[in-house]
Amino acid sequence: MIAWRYLRARRAEGGVSVMTWISLVGIALGVMALVATLAVRAGFRAEFVDTILGANAHVSVSRATWVDGDGVASRAIPDAGALAASIREIPGVTRAAPIIRGQAMVTAGDRSNVAEIYGITLDDLKAIPRIASSEEAMGDIERFDEGMAVGLGIARDLGIAVGDRVKVIQPNGTKTAFGTSPRVNAYEVVYIFSAGRWDIDRTRIYLPYAEAEPFFNRERGADEIEVFVADPEAIEAYAPQLYQTGGDGTLLWTWKDASSAFLNALSIEDDVMFVILALIVLIAALNITSGLVMLVKNKGRDIGILRTMGLTEGSILRVFFLCGAFVGVIGTIAGVILGCLLALNIDGIMSAINYATGGGAWDPSVRGIYRLPAELRGWDIFRAVTLSLVLSFVVTIFPARRAARMNPVEALRYE
Incomplete structure (x- = not known):
């Protein structure tokens, strides 16, 4: 008082x-x-x-360089489908998808840009939260097999919209007796997404897996397997089983490794x-x-x-x-x-x-x-x-x- x-x-x-x-x-x-x-x-x-977790793999599984029977060095995963199925059996793994990755030039009219292109199936694309559930998405993701999905940043840079056709140029294209000639394909933009990150929207394009495989000369197999888990914060706990399932030469790159700094x-x-x-x-x-x-x-x-x-x-x-x-x-x-x-x-x-x-x-x-x-x-x-x-x-x-x-x-x- x-x-x-x-x-x-x-x-x-x-x-x-x-x-x-x-x-x-x-x-x-x-x-x-x-x-x-x-x-x-x-x-x-x-x-x-x-x-990061909504648009990227929680951990990427890849292979170290190996030499096939013809003496050709490669980092491809020839048994990617079977390996992805085995990884899905690991407790806590929610999704595993073979991916083809490559860079190419994209042009529309007199504008051009460099993009990071992911080859992926429709079902796997629909399972990526930030891509399939994008608030600013335009177009129909169900038509993905008929064209490609483009980040909102690239779409703005090129001045394109859903329904436009975009040329994709890959320097390491067809090998002929006169050397390697660039491969040029045109695809319809069927879906435009925003992942919520400026760098992803401005660089990423998704192509159907069946189309990306011959376009990037990946007939030997996928480049990596994207793995998503139930508890991304404890991603290190999944490493032993992933190494065991992947076998010798397995390489892991987690989301924490990519963003640790x-x-x-x-x-x-x-x-x-x-x-x-x-x-x-x-x-x-x-x-x-x-x-x-x-x-x-x-x-x-x-x-x-x-x-x-x-x-x-x-x-x-x-x-x-x-x-x-x-x-x-x-x-x-x-x-x-x-x-x-x-x-x-x-x-x-x-x-x-x-x-x-x-x-x-x-x-x-x-x-x-x-x-x-x-x-x-x-x-x-x-x-x-x-x-x-x-x-x-x-x-x-x-x-x-x-x-x-x-x-x-x-x-x-x-x-």
């Missing part, structure tokens, strides 16, 4: 309401920034990983951001110390009277400790509420900023993804709340002990 009375005291009564409000607002803003930043970092990583950079940045924002909360919490020091000075007479009435040092310490604790708790609650509101509306806020700046605030070619998501996680909120409360309580101890140790005789000497 005494602590709450002191916090509500007007300045004319010896209170420090202005300092109290400054401390409370500072902590609230610091916690808000911490909660919102942690949510954005978590959402960015989740979106980035989801676009970026994921490690995100983890380091998360830790650095948490430390920096923790310092901001600490600076805000130090205002509580300033306010309590002033409060103790103004309430010296009250302390002396309370002590002479029988209050112990521990009781006086608790009174002023609660003064600082109230500020920390109320500021933390307000900061969490504001931080959650900011995180839930961050996509709309960034869209408005991006619109106001002419598209310069969020460049997909730099960030890789098209939007800035946020993901509120209980652990992140718990960390922010714990940090704020601990700092608020710790900085309160010094002025509270100073008040508790005040000599009542000295406090009342000049009263």
Whole structure:
């Protein structure tokens, strides 16, 4: 009761309401920034990983170079269909599909681009979430065997739409007595997709497997087998069985191998951001110390009277400790509420900023993804709340002990 009375005291009564409000607002803003930043970092990583796992294999199985009976070196998987069937039997594997991969030039009218082309069957293409369930998809994926599926970025670069025909040029084409002549085929665009990643949409094209096999001279077999698992985060646990099933010469390339540098950079940045924002909360919490020091000075007479009435040092310490604790708790609650509101509306806020700046605030070619998501996680909120409360309580101890140790005789000497 005494602590709450002191916090509500007007300045004319010896209170420090202005300092109290400054401390409370500072902590609230610091916690808000911490909660919102942690949510954005978590959402960015989740979106980035989801676009990787939703459009790429969780692990690619390939073969080391081997020499056939004719002395020709190759990395093809001649028994790709049987190997894919064996891999599907591994517990936790949800899908395994033979893939042909190659690069080629694509042209439409007077525009051209270089694309990474995947040879795949219709059923396997429909099983890729980010491709088959693309929100910005155009055309009919069921007609895939009649043409090809093109990324939205390539379609924009070439200025093509569903129904247009695109030439695909492969340099290592038909071998003749006069050398190797490029192979040029024309395909109808039957499906345009957006995988949610700028680099995939701008480089990827899917061709029917039966068409890609002769086009890239892959009669010997598939280039690799794309494997999808139930728990991508634990992809390393599947490695022993994949090696055993693939046999000698099996090579594995997981999604973590492909993105390890970026994921490690995100983890380091998360830790650095948490430390920096923790310092901001600490600076805000130090205002509580300033306010309590002033409060103790103004309430010296009250302390002396309370002590002479029988209050112990521990009781006086608790009174002023609660003064600082109230500020920390109320500021933390307000900061969490504001931080959650900011995180839930961050996509709309960034869209408005991006619109106001002419598209310069969020460049997909730099960030890789098209939007800035946020993901509120209980652990992140718990960390922010714990940090704020601990700092608020710790900085309160010094002025509270100073008040508790005040000599009542000295406090009342000049009263």
